[in-house]
Every structure is written in C-alpha cells, then in structure tokens.
Amino acid sequence: MNTSFAPEFHTDHNVYILGAGYSAEARLPVMSNFLSVMQKVRVAGSLAKDEKEAIDQLLQFRLELAGASNRINLDLDNIETLFSLTASQIMEGGHILDKTDRLRSKIQLAIGATLNYCQNEYYELPISSREDRTFGPDGVALDFFDFSAGIMSGTLGALKGNQNQENTIISFNYDTLLEDSFSKNQIYFSYGYGMPRSKSQDLLLVPDVPGQRNCVTLLKLHGSLNWSETPIKGADGLAVNIYKDYKELRTKSPDRIPTLMPPWWKKDPTGFTTSSWANAAKKLQTATRIIIIGYSLPVTDQYVKYLLGAGLSKNISLSSVWVVNNNAHAMKSVKSTFSPSFANIIFPRPMRAREFFYGSETSGNYLEAINRKPEPN
Template sequence: MVENVFILGAGASFESGAPLMNNFLDISEELLMTNVLNEKREAFQEVFSIISDLQIIHSKSYLKLDNIETLFGAIEMARIINRLGTRTGNEIEVARESLIKLIVKTLEKTIKLPASDKHIRPTKSYLEFANLINDLQASNSNNSTSSIISFNYDVALDFALHYTSQSPDYCLSHSNDRSRLHYLKLHGSINWGRCKHCKEVLPYNFNDYFRKYNWSRLLGEVKNVLLTPSEHLHDLSHCNESVENIPVIVPPTWNKTDYQGTLTNVWTQAAEDLSTARNIFVIGYSLPESDAFFRYLFALGTAGKSRIKRFMVFDPNNTGEIKGRYETLIGRGIYDRFEYREMKFSEATPFIRNILNVKENKY
C-alpha cells in the first residue's frame, strides 16, 4: 500500500534550471533570440505569432496569454470550437504541435546536467530526492511504498532515478506489481511517445537510451549535458512502426477528455495512491486556478475515511497566496494535519527525511 505520496510541480525542476510556468515564454523567447534552436525555430516563431494575433483580437478579454498554461488551454479550447483567432482546422493542429515543440525544446535547452569524469550526473536537488526515495523504499518492511505524482514534463527526476538504479513504474498500463515505485506524470513526459496505430504510450527508458547513445566518449571536458530524448522517439516502435515523433504532453487545463484512454491509467493510479496515503508532501506546485483537474482528482482521491497524518506543502512563496489556495482545497477533516513551509525543493528534501526519520545510506 502506498504510504507516502510526493507531489512535484514546476518549482521542483526550477532548481535544475527549468523555467516556472509564469516566465516560461520569456525563457522561450530568449532562446529564439539565440541560434540554438535549429529546425525548431519555426515552431517557436509560430507560437509567438499566435500570441500576438490573439492579443490584437482579444484585447478586451481576460486571458493571460503570456502564461504557458493559459495559452495551452486556449489552444485546446480552439480545437473544440475550431477557431483560434483567424486560424481554423489544420492550422490549429499546427499551432498545438508548435506549442508542444516549444515546451519540449525550452525544457531540453534549460535543464543542464552536470558532467564530470566522463559521467553525466543528476542535478543536486534531484539526486538528493532520488536518494531519499531509494532509502524510503529500502526501509519499508511492511510492504508500504512511496509514490511520486509529478506535473513536470521534463526528465531531470527520471534521470536521477535511473542514476540511483531505480526503475519506477510510470503506470501507463495496469500493473499488479505493487512493490515498484510509482512515478505518475499526470501531464505526460518529453520521453513518452505514442503509437500511431493503437495510441498506446511508450516511454523511452534511460537504460535503453544510454545503451544506444554512448555519451562517455563525447564527454571529455564537457561540464554540462543537455538530454534530448524527444529527438530520438523514433527509436521506439509499436504495431510494426516507429511511434509519433512528438512527445505525449497534456495541457494542465480542465479539459482532458481528449486524452482519455491515453493517460487514464496514470490518473487512476494517482487517485488510488492518494486514497491510501498517510503522508502527502507537495513540493513546488502552486495549485494554479487553471488546474481544476487536480482539484477534482485530489478531492475524489482523498474522499472518504481519511488516513492522512500529514499534508505538507513546500514552496518559497511567502505572500500567503499559495498557502491560501491549499487551505481552500483541503477539507476540514485534515485541516489540522496541514502545514505550509516556505522552503525550496533542496531544503524540503532533508526536512522530509528528518521528519520521516529515514537514515541516509551511501551508495
């Protein structure tokens, strides 16, 4: 049974170099000013052209299009009503693909993994977190386990888990192996591809990735490495053909019906893990208003007889805004278990280790 649930948001990847949701497009725009984008340049230009078109047309409406989540949501809505400013039909699909390419490439260009002695290392904050998870899994004598629920598309944690010899279960399909660590990426991942025929989602695991791409001879004096699994999705095949070359990325908005079947199992498992959790630790997830989906998932997942002992939120925000959002999310039943800590990810991990009394093993 899952005892500890860790919920990670963009704030967790921030210390590894990833942008936050509200400055994501600024970082993308900075990349566009440089010449590092190559063939993805066009997709970036398309996204900024959409934003300026929409800002002219909808100058009176209240949509913060400079926020990546709002923009993603607007494009999803456009697919339903078949109108995105002056764009219709296939132009909207192109817009959506361009936005996904922008998100993926911005993440792949900003998360730099340190390299030394011809080895790629995880970023410090994710390595410490992966070690905590490893120690927790090892110390569980009574068959209780941990589960990680993530809103992040990037693979910085995936790599840290790989580095610490953990092979988590993404729970993309139903599994009865309850002993494996659950790693539930609710919004998809840049290393997930989808079969062109049966639509099954296939992850590109780092074991396979590094077997195919031998980095050590390339590293030499290199101090940083950018991992680009999205560029190699064609290595994966299913139904006798390589998978779609665009990663499975789902917008963090209320409308996820279009993705039903694709990630249903991940979401179901998240609700189940929340329902048995004793400790819930939320790190760097600001609970945006646009993500009604998570509010429902949380409410339904934790409904009923509460076993929750601790519900702790870690975020450096000290304005009271994020704390307030959580106070309205959680029910009265667990209000006295709720604690908000103004801490960064790198501060939260040792803090959690301490309160769960998990001894540090050296690997």
C-alpha cells in the same frame, strides 16, 4: 456491510505531488517566465529547424491573441494559458480543427525543445553548482535531484531495506529530471498500472502490478518529454510510445513530438494520460502522508481539486499533508483546497524544495517527519 469499496489502511505510503517549483531547482523555467526563457533559448540554442519554427509560431500565436486579452482577462505571458487556448479550440464544434491541432503540436515541440535545452544546461554545470550533498561513509557527492529522487523512491542508503514503505510521485511537470536520476542511480520505477512498456533498453521502467510496493510509481498527469503519440494503439490500448529521453524520442519517434497535455479542465482529449489520472486517484486513497512540493494549483488546473476529492474521499490512512512552497500566494491557494476539518494535519512550510529535502539548523529535518530520513548503509 458492503466491503467492496472498503479502503485499505497503509501505515507508510508517501505520496509526493510535484509542481514547477521542484524542477526550478534545476533552473528550469516556471510557467510565468517560460516564454521569456524560450526566447533566450531561441536566440542562444543550437536547435533543429523544426524546433526553431515551432517557437516562432508559438510567439506569433501569442501576438495574434493580444486582441482577445482586451476583451477577457487572459495572462498571455503564461505558457499554460496559450496551451489551454489551443486545446479549447481543438474541441470547438466537437471535432478537431486542423489548424489548431497543428498549432498544438508546435507548442508541444516548442516546450519540449526549451525544457530539453535547460535540462542539458543544468547537467553541464559542475556538481558543486548543483546543490550537491555528500552522503555515506565515503562522502559521495549527490546533486539535488539524485538526493531527492533517492528519498522519494525510498532507495537512498538504508531506506532501501524498508519493505513496508510505498512511494508514489504525482508530477505535473513535463521534464525528465526524475527519470534521468532514476537511470543514473539504477532505480527501477513504474509509470503506473496500464501504462505502456518503454521502447528504450536504457529506461529502468517496469510494469506496475497491483499491490506492488518494491518500486516507486511516477505518475505524470500532463505527459512527458519522453512520451510520443503513435497512430497505432498497443496491446494496452494506449497510442503512446515511451523513450528514455527527449533526445531518443527525437531520433526514434515517428512524429518526433513529445506528448504534453495542457492543464485544462477536460484533460487529455486523446486519452493518453487517462491511466495516469486513474492511478493517481487510487494511490491517494491509501496515502499516509501527502507532500506537495512547488505546486501552486493554478486556475488553469482546477480539475486537480476533483482528483484530490476522489482520492481522499476513500482514504482512512492520511495522517499529514505537507505544503512546501516559497510563494505565499501559491501556499494559500493549495491550503484552501482542503476542508477546514484537515487543518490540524496540514503543515505549511514556506520554503524551496531544496531546503525541505536538505533541512538546516533553523528549519530542522523534515525527512524524519515523513519517515524518509536516510541513513548510510
């Protein structure tokens, strides 16, 4: 028997897959209302000159595409559609077209400026308005992201003492809500094996070591607000710099533009997120539980089906798949991705992320079901 591809059995490896519905708990826009929020930010926000110009050019690009939507069914109010269209034009003829390449950079900056503005608005709210939860004997107030980050990283309360657990977060979101919570609560994390080290002293980023289980792995498959392209490849072979957050990137990055990738079928033509996708497939091979939160598997992101297929084809550990989404259409889309043979281990939960993590008298406590119910130290 050839054991070179034999999968490893894990008894307590949670893999969380996060979509825009998770970040919506911070009132961040989802893809369908992103443009309208961006317009409000452009009116109200104290943005830099290049950020304003980037938003203006994106809105002009949408206007120019209105004619195309008369010929083919395109949702031009969805930011992912616009982003994917620029990416497909970049690859036209097998070479990068300068105009569309510049436009792609403008879209990256416009998205970055909008998300950063919305994140800062959320952080300025009093904690009582941020879905706070008291925890521990001293009744310490944690906002939703501090609480959920502590759960998913396995570091909240007595969870930290569980040496057998492994935790992986696969995120399709550009924002840095998780990184901010990790930094705030002194939670060390990794962006995955082969990813560059951080340029920031303040980001608690550690290199991923194969077999390592003592820190959470955060895999961002579409890039991140705190990643920036660089013309010079590092020792890891990746031409990307990592900063603490968008603000530091805008101060220290050479091009001052976040590296964000559209959810299109070819994925990252420049190769920045290749390591993240490879790491995600490998992590799925040993998942004990998969918890899909606020992710709708949009038509622009069908490549994810192949990622799940590649990972789960070698998985012998999977015991449950939780699908958490308060959108019935999205719930159906995600459920239909899995084979009927998985029907007895798929647990759909039509609810917001907040209700899944916090539980209620009517819905029960799901954290116990995924073996992450925190107890005070």
